[in-house]
Amino acid sequence: xxxxxxxxxxxxxxxxxxxxxxxxxxxxxxxxxxxxxxxxxxxxxxxxxxxxxxxxxxxxxxxxxxxxxxxxxxxxxxxxxxxxxxxxxxxxxxxxxxxxxxxxxxxxxxxxxxxxxxxxxxxxxxxxxxxxxxxxxxxxxxxxxxxxxxxxxxxxxxxxxxxxxxxxxxxxxxxxxxxxxxxxxxxxxxxxxxxxxxxxxxxxxxxxxxxxxxxxxxxxxxxxxxxxxxxxxxxxxxxxxxxxxxxxxxxxxxxxxxxxxxxxxxxxxxxxxxxxxxxxxxxxxxxxxxxxxxxxxxxxxxxxxxxxxxxxxxxxxxxxxxxxxxxxxxxxxxxxxxxxxxxxxxxxxxxxxxxxxxxxxxxxxxxxxxxxxxxxxxxxxxxxxxxxxxxxxxxxxxxxxxxxxxxxxxxxxxxxxxxxxxxxxxxxxxxxxxx
Numbered sequence: 001x002x003x004x005x006x007x008x009x010x011x012x013x014x015x016x017x018x019x020x021x022x023x024x025x026x027x028x029x030x031x032x033x034x035x036x037x038x039x040x041x042x043x044x045x046x047x048x049x050x051x052x053x054x055x056x057x058x059x060x061x062x063x064x065x066x067x068x069x070x071x072x073x074x075x076x077x078x079x080x081x082x083x084x085x086x087x088x089x090x091x092x093x094x095x096x097x098x099x100x101x102x103x104x105x106x107x108x109x110x111x112x113x114x115x116x117x118x119x120x121x122x123x124x125x126x127x128x129x130x131x132x133x134x135x136x137x138x139x140x141x142x143x144x145x146x147x148x149x150x151x152x153x154x155x156x157x158x159x160x161x162x163x164x165x166x167x168x169x170x171x172x173x174x175x176x177x178x179x180x181x182x183x184x185x186x187x188x189x190x191x192x193x194x195x196x197x198x199x200x201x202x203x204x205x206x207x208x209x210x211x212x213x214x215x216x217x218x219x220x221x222x223x224x225x226x227x228x229x230x231x232x233x234x235x236x237x238x239x240x241x242x243x244x245x246x247x248x249x250x251x252x253x254x255x256x257x258x259x260x261x262x263x264x265x266x267x268x269x270x271x272x273x274x275x276x277x278x279x280x281x282x283x284x285x286x287x288x289x290x291x292x293x294x295x296x297x298x299x300x301x302x303x304x305x306x307x308x309x310x311x312x313x314x315x316x317x318x319x320x321x322x323x324x325x326x327x328x329x330x331x332x333x334x335x336x337x338x339x340x341x342x343x344x345x346x347x348x349x350x351x352x353x354x355x356x357x358x359x360x361x362x363x364x365x366x367x368x369x370x371x372x373x374x375x376x377x378x379x380x381x382x383x384x385x386x387x388x389x390x391x392x393x394x395x396x397x398x399x400x401x402x403x404x405x406x407x408x409x410x411x412x413x414x415x416x417x418x419x420x421x422x423x424x425x426x427x428x429x430x431x432x433x434x435x
Contacts, residue, residue, distance in 0.1 A: 001027045004036035006057050009044025015141045017042045019124045020106040021131040033064045038072040045079030047328040054079045062093050084117050121160030126173030137184040137396050138177050146190040151267045151335040164199050171211050184221040192226050193233040206236030213244045223248040238285050248392040249289035258313045259306040290393040292321035298347020299327045300338035314357045324354045366423035373433050376402050376418045400426040
């Protein structure tokens with residue numbers, strides 16, 4: 001059977017898609033919808049834009065039924081669980097519907113169609129994931145669900161309470177993946193700093209890192225994503241990074257804002273003081289580390305004063321990498337009931353101003369790398385004479401690349417040394433440093 005795959009949303013969805021595929025038995029993946037016997041669309045539905053993207057893809061894939069009457073289009077994921085009845089009524093041609101907590105039912109859905117949306121929240125073990133779509137870099141989901149009640153977020157109500165995998169199971173999966181040739185492992189979760197508190201009664205991300213690095217002796221990168229701003233746990237992570245250089249000195253910490261007023265309204269559980277304490281601790285203890293964060297503009301109650309506070313924070317370069325999102329007013333979220341709503345156009349204009357400020361910072365910041373030799377993980381070919389790769393300070397799917405000039409020399413995917421020769425707005429350009 002030939003399966004077509006449409007994966008939408010964040011890296012956590014990639015793992016879910018791989019777990020779905022692992023239930024199917026024998027199949028091959030096709031990139032051509034016309035050749036597919038079935039197409040699986042794994043959706044996100046966290047924001048309105050994600051739901052619009054999902055519906056666009058559903059409609060595009062359903063259109064291929066006119067070329068193949070037997071084509072099975074299966075829609076899965078967050079959006080299905082959130083708005084199942086609306087979707088079922090809108091798209092009667094969809095063969096099967098699979099909810100975000102119903103991954104194990106994908107084979108049943110493929111064989112007999114139907115609706116699978118009522119399973120109890122779970123998280124897959126390493127034995128339930130035998131498919132990896134990327135040959136050099138893989139995500140490992142260490143937990144699922146969330147116990148935070150951020151005012152703008154729907155995840156706890158859709159995905160359920162926080163649930164950690166056992167430390168031993170994660171270590172085993174990481175070992176299996178690196179033994180198979182994977183060069184980079186990214187630990188992901190709704191909140192990686194909370195890992196272990198539900199089953200071990202204390203934060204265990206530090207011991208998890210120690211166990212993984214102690215078990216695996218070969219060269220690879222380990223990257224931790226989605227850290228909730230919690231200094232005590234981040235200190236444990238810094239300690240492990242100092243012990244083993246294979247742990248990427250990269251901190252993905254979504255601060256969301258820097259105004260105390262807005263952070264309190266968001267129910268984030270920390271303020272500007274704590275943000276600066278975290279940044280200071282990381283930079284003092286790991287000067288070469290880079291911090292990535294995300295921020296929301298136009299949140300209810302954000303006046304020009306609060307926005308300028310955030311804008312100055314970005315201009316000053318307190319974080320090395322950033323993503324910006326205009327607030328989405330979700331009816332089911334607690335923030336929907338707040339007063340002081342910001343006009344959508346204003347929220348989007350503020351997002352653009354942050355992006356412009358960040359772009360100027362990047363142009364200046366990238367110049368400091370010129371002349372330095374960096375370790376780069378080659379991920380593919382960009383164009384004739386150039387390879388594409390990433391440094392340890394650049395995560396897959398969300399960060400920028402290093403373009404590596406090779407001339408007539410060939411190099412397969414893997415680690416190499418690159419001398420940076422120039423920079424563009426976001427990307428670095430270099431040449432292989434053979435000595």
